[in-house]
Amino acid sequence: xxxxxxxxxxxxxxxQELPNHPAMYERMKQAELEGQRAAESIFYLKQGEEIPLIxxxxxxxxxxxxELGIILDGNYTHxxxxxxxxxxxxxxxxxxxxxxxxxxxxxxKLDREVIQSDYKH
Numbered sequence: 001x002x003x004x005x006x007x008x009x010x011x012x013x014x015x016q017e018l019p020n021h022p023a024m025y026e027r028m029k030q031a032e033l034e035g036q037r038a039a040e041s042i043f044y045l046k047q048g049e050e051i052p053l054i055x056x057x058x059x060x061x062x063x064x065x066x067e068l069g070i071i072l073d074g075n076y077t078h079x080x081x082x083x084x085x086x087x088x089x090x091x092x093x094x095x096x097x098x099x100x101x102x103x104x105x106x107x108x109k110l111d112r113e114v115i116q117s118d119y120k121h
Contacts, residue, residue: 014085017092024067064088
């Protein structure tokens, strides 16, 4: 009998976002290929040469986090991993925005309104 594995939607959404970032996606695919050939390639590495290997889901999450400059440390629950996937997806969505020309910068919206008054202290 086959096992049914249900994935959290946040993990699926992150995986769907990855192809929108071709450079990172290509490096990740290369790391997965190297992970599959890790037993062969380890004998051909030169001193100081490092090839990122992805052989598991956790290593893939670590690879994406490293590409985004996120430092991971400690033990993570399933909910922690899902939360991290959601945050990484949001970061990737922000990074895929295309900037064309010199657009004026947006002013940040203030949390409160500033009211000028003629009242003098």
